[in-house]
Amino acid sequence: MPTVSAHVALTIARHIDHVFGVMGNGNAYFLDALEKQTDAAYTAVRHEQGAVVAADAHFRASGRIAAATTTYGAGFTNTLTALAESVQARIPLVLVVGDEPTSGPRPWDVDQIALASGVGARTYTVGHADAAATVVIAIEHALTYRVPVVLAIPYDVATLEAGEVPESARPRIPAPLLPRGEFAEGMLDEIASALSGASKPFLLAGRGAWLAGAGAALGELAALTGALTASSALGRGIFPEQQYDLGVTGGFGAEAAMELVRDADVAVVFGASLNQFTMRFGDLFAPGTRVFQVDVAPAATHAHVSGFVRADARVAAEMLVERVRGLREAPVAGAHPREGAHSADESRADSGGNSTTPREAHGAWRESVDVAAARAYEPGDDLAADGRLDPRSAARRIAELLPEDRVVVSDGGHFIGWANMYWPVASPDRMMMIGTAFQAIGQGWPSVVGATRARPESTVVLTSGDGGGLMAIADLESAVRAAGGRGVAVVWNDAAYGAEVNLYGLKGLAEQPMLIPEVDFAAFAAAVGAEGVAVRTLADLDRLATWTAEDPASRRFLVLDLRVSGAVIAPYQQEIIRVNS
Numbered sequence: 363m364p365t366v367s368a369h370v371a372l373t374i375a376r377h378i379d380h381v382f383g384v385m386g387n388g389n390a391y392f393l394d395a396l397e398k399q400t401d402a403a404y405t406a407v408r409h410e411q412g413a414v415v416a417a418d419a420h421f422r423a424s425g426r427i428a429a430a431t432t433t434y435g436a437g438f439t440n441t442l443t444a445l446a447e448s449v450q451a452r453i454p455l456v457l458v459v460g461d462e463p464t465s466g467p468r469p470w471d472v473d474q475i476a477l478a479s480g481v482g483a484r485t486y487t488v489g490h491a492d493a494a495a496t497v498v499i500a501i502e503h504a505l506t507y508r509v510p511v512v513l514a515i516p517y518d519v520a521t522l523e524a525g526e527v528p529e530s531a532r533p534r535i536p537a538p539l540l541p542r543g544e545f546a547e548g549m550l551d552e553i554a555s556a557l558s559g560a561s562k563p564f565l566l567a568g569r570g571a572w573l574a575g576a577g578a579a580l581g582e583l584a585a586l587t588g589a590l591t592a593s594s595a596l597g598r599g600i601f602p603e604q605q606y607d608l609g610v611t612g613g614f615g616a617e618a619a620m621e622l623v624r625d626a627d628v629a630v631v632f633g634a635s636l637n638q639f640t641m642r643f644g645d646l647f648a649p650g651t652r653v654f655q656v657d658v659a660p661a662a663t664h665a666h667v668s669g670f671v672r673a674d675a676r677v678a679a680e681m682l683v684e685r686v687r688g689l690r691e692a693p694v695a696g697a698h699p700r701e702g703a704h705s706a707d708e709s710r711a712d713s714g715g716n717s718t719t720p721r722e723a724h725g726a727w728r729e730s731v732d733v734a735a736a737r738a739y740e741p742g743d744d745l746a747a748d749g750r751l752d753p754r755s756a757a758r759r760i761a762e763l764l765p766e767d768r769v770v771v772s773d774g775g776h777f778i779g780w781a782n783m784y785w786p787v788a789s790p791d792r793m794m795m796i797g798t799a800f801q802a803i804g805q806g807w808p809s810v811v812g813a814t815r816a817r818p819e820s821t822v823v824l825t826s827g828d829g830g831g832l833m834a835i836a837d838l839e840s841a842v843r844a845a846g847g848r849g850v851a852v853v854w855n856d857a858a859y860g861a862e863v864n865l866y867g868l869k870g871l872a873e874q875p876m877l878i879p880e881v882d883f884a885a886f887a888a889a890v891g892a893e894g895v896a897v898r899t900l901a902d903l904d905r906l907a908t909w910t911a912e913d914p915a916s917r918r919f920l921v922l923d924l925r926v927s928g929a930v931i932a933p934y935q936q937e938i939i940r941v942n943s
Contacts, residue, residue, distance in 0.1 A: 363523040367391035368399060369493035370458065370515060372527045375400035377501055378429050378456065380815050382407055382416035382808075386433025388460015391520045393431065405815060405844060408836040410440035412808030414510070415796060416840075417455040418448045419812030422794040423769055425573075427454050427504060428812065434460035434517065435470045442481055443802050445510055449482035450799035454504035456497075456513055461487065463518035478512045485512040490522050494530050502533035538574065538674035539658050541681070549671050550678065553654045554685035556628045562727045563589035564626035566611060568640070569596035570633025570657060571675040572790040577602060579679035580632060586686050588725030590622060590733070594634040595782055599789045606728045609737040612640045613934025614782040618736040624648040630682075631655045633675040636664035639934065643941050739783050744900055746927030753777070753854060753926045755900060757784035760852060760922075763906040765821045769813050773806030773834075774798050775827035776860030779932030781852075785823070792820075797830070804833030810841035810849055821914075824851040828878055829859045838921075839890040847917040850906070853883045856928035863928060864935050865942060880925070887921035894921040 364372070371392050374381070380403045385393050396402055407413050413430035420428035432438055438459045448455060462471035475485045486500040497513065504511045541550060557563050565584050567576065581602035584591050591601040592608040592615070601607050608619035615623075620642065623629075629651050634640060636655070647653055647666055654669040655662050656678040662670040671678055742754025757780040770785055772778055774797035787793045794813070797805040806826035813822045822845050831838075831853050841849060854860075857880040867873045884894025895905050909920050931939070 363525065364527055365391060365395070365520065366488060366490060366493045366522050366524045367515060367520045368395040369524050369527050370488060370497055370513070371395035371400055373494040373497040373530055374429055374456065374458070375402035376530065377498070377533060378427055379403060380405065380420060381429045381431055381458075382420070382811065383413045383431035384408070384410050384433070384437065386437045386460065388433035388435075388437065388515070388517060389431045389458060392458060392515060403815070405811060405840075407808050407811060407840045409808070409834065410437050411444045411805070412811065412834070412837040412840060414441045414444035414448060414455065414457060415805045415808040416812035416815070417457075418444065418451070418453045419771060419794060419796060419809040420816045421453050421455060422796070423791055423813040424816035425791065426816070427456070427501065429456040429458055431458040434462065434474065435472060438474050439472065439477065442477060443800070444805060445478065445483055446481035447797055447800040447802055447805065448510040451796075452508040453510060454508050455510045456500055456504055457483075457510060458513045458515070460520070461514035461516050464516050465518065474512070474514065483510050483512055485514055487514045487516065488519065490519060490524060493524060494528050498530045498533055505533055505535050538677050539672070540677060541671055541673040543672060546671050546673065549654075549669050550681055550685060552669060553630055553671070554682050554689060556652055556654070557583075557587045557589070557630065557682070558686055558689045560587070560628035562626045562628070563587045564623060564629040565589045565591045565601070566593065566629060566631045566634055567591070567597045567600045567675070568594035568632070568634025569790055570635075572597055572600050572633070574633060574675040574677075576600070576632060576676035576679050579676055579683060582683050583679055583686065586683060586690065588728055590626070590728045590731070592619070592623065593790070594640045595795065596793070597634060597790050598782075598793050599787055606733055607737075608733060610782060611646055612642050613932075613937045614779055616737045616739050616783075617933075618738070620646070622731060622736055624651070626651050629653045631657075631667070632679060633657060635659070636667070641666070642937060742930070746930050748927050748929055750856075750925055750927035751898065751900075753780050753924070753930050754784070756897070756903070756924055756926060757781065759900050759903050760906065761785045763903060763910055764823060764850070765910050767819070768792065768821045768823050769817050770794070770823045770825060771796065771806065771809040771813050772798075773809070773824070773826040773830040774801065774803040775830050775854075776864060776932060776935055777825060777827045777854035779934045780854065781825040783933075803827065803830035806830055807834045807837035807841045807851075810851070811837070811844040814845040814849065818848070821848050821850060824849070826851065826853050827860060828853060828855045828857065828881055828883070831883060832878070832881060835886065838886060838892075842887075842890050842892045842919040845919055847912075847914040847919065849919040850909075851919070851921045853921065853923050854926050855880065855883060855923055856926050858928050860928050861935065864931050864939060868939065883921055883923040887919070892919035892921050894923060897922050897924045
């Protein structure tokens, strides 16, 4: 007779195809049922935090919800930092855990519901008679609100016989959010008019636009209005016409590209929260730029926004395409509308001072600028002044050698600027920054596991610092085992917690607590069956070139231990230093 644990496992397997975890007393029966009675895949990690990180990365890379599982007590508390990151980043996943028995807590139990609530995650506890239904409700909650949920199995309930597993309805997924509010339609009209009348229109998209499937509609809107485009760090690659795209905004953006953004007279933002990094701490747009925002948030998320529409990004973009097309096709009311100067919406002056209507000027701005040159970054020197690798030149060289079909996963730390600036990706689900939402480090190695299981055909590239790399070193083994010859890790080894040195060492605080003895990550790699290369010069990166050319089935996971200079500070960090000084 199936047990409660079997009901949980079988119902999860109907809706989720991958589970990541660490086995313990509290989830042993769940994992037994998952392995013996379902087709769901299970991948073990070595630290409980890694289970949540892997499930998080799996969703970011594929858009498919995954599950994590750990035991109760210490197993559960080990997940809290990763769980908080997933809450902050709005990542749906299900964490299946053991829990205290219904008779009350034992000495090693903790109030798991309160702890989960403390980081923003809701807990659903299964019972003897409702386990399957509770699983569906939990998955539905995760997908509806884009948050992780905890699914708890009390210890004395796990092995109770529960009868045949009932058929369960598929979790309901909310329909796209249509424009909300009595002023929404009028605001869409205003945005369409502003874009049609703009001489330098600009569109900015974030991860929300990608999740909404807005890429095609945004591309059409950009083409209709002649807009230059750009994205937040988590929306990179969403616009189809990359020849008109300025790349990432904020501290990861190229300086010349950001100057072009400040030239825009109208900017429309889709599915980007406009946080301080995207907005360059308020300096992204010039004071005269009219900024509109489309988002599912209840209200505008930045003070610079002058017009807001609460709506799904794809739906709103499609509505704007219709409106702009209607304005383009409307007949011109007379060749000479009136004597005197045209209004701002009726005409613009080109660089030669000649008056042109918006229709005549359509596309003139983006055709007149060298976008490729504007988004170019500093090439860097082969070596920095201290004789160690310049991270800019190393990043540029690595970009030349990496396979095009790649997924980049990033731990947190000073180094996050290098991959975001120098390693372009094909779409937003191929660049994920796990840890940055909660300002955490040490989530890099297990993110390789989740991304690899989501995209087994692609090369997964980890970018990590030495601090975060050491913090999560147990799951180096998991990454090597999961990715094999389709995995590369780039460790920016500056023998320090670089962000802290940059922010606080420069203020005169004691640097000794910020330093790390130089660790041989290449040796760590060899210990778990990977290939490690200590990279001290650009020539040492030639091994990446030969590795890329090899058959993935015959090569090993590659760890590049880059001995970089901490004296070269990423532009985004220079921005933070400026604001905090």
